[in-house]
Amino acid sequence: MDYRSLESASTLSTRVALLRELRNLTLLDLAKRSRFPIQRIERIESGEETWLSVSDRQVLARALGVEPMVLKEVEFSPSDYPGVYESKLTPAAVDTDSMAEQILKGYTDINCPRCGTTLKTSIEFAYDMEGSPTKFARAYCPQCPFSLR
Numbered sequence: 001m002d003y004r005s006l007e008s009a010s011t012l013s014t015r016v017a018l019l020r021e022l023r024n025l026t027l028l029d030l031a032k033r034s035r036f037p038i039q040r041i042e043r044i045e046s047g048e049e050t051w052l053s054v055s056d057r058q059v060l061a062r063a064l065g066v067e068p069m070v071l072k073e074v075e076f077s078p079s080d081y082p083g084v085y086e087s088k089l090t091p092a093a094v095d096t097d098s099m100a101e102q103i104l105k106g107y108t109d110i111n112c113p114r115c116g117t118t119l120k121t122s123i124e125f126a127y128d129m130e131g132s133p134t135k136f137a138r139a140y141c142p143q144c145p146f147s148l149r
């Protein structure tokens with residue numbers, strides 16, 4: 001691997017895209033390896049998601065064949081720069097994984113990360129990429145545009 005070009009990829013989006021190309025992986029390949037939805041890989045590579053939770057980072061780094069630090073060092077977390085995201089907290093900046101986990105465990109009193117209203121939650125049954133039955137958490141806010149998809 002060419003680590004010099006890696007240094008020039010100084011954002012999470014460019015670095016993930018570069019590593020994926022160096023590994024000769026398509027978006028779908030990476031989605032399958034990491035078990036992230038392909039839309040999430042697209043959000044990361046387009047720069048909408050600028051940081052990862054510890055567990056997501058481990059999974060994605062493993063799928064890309066690098067140490068988690070290689071991703072962490074170019075992440076941009078709102079907590080590193082208080083105030084930056086104050087006025088535009090996006091759903092991508094919310095830990096949607098743990099929210100989904102709570103919904104699947106049956107919690108219903110989950111507050112909207114944007115406005116604090118209690119979310120409307122539901123569990124949907126569907127098939128994953130391998131064709132196995134699986135459960136998906138759904139949630140939307142009755143007060144603002146936030147939704148968990």
Ligand SMILES: [Zn+2]
Pocket residue numbers: 112113114115116117141142143144145146
């Ligand atoms: Zn809301």
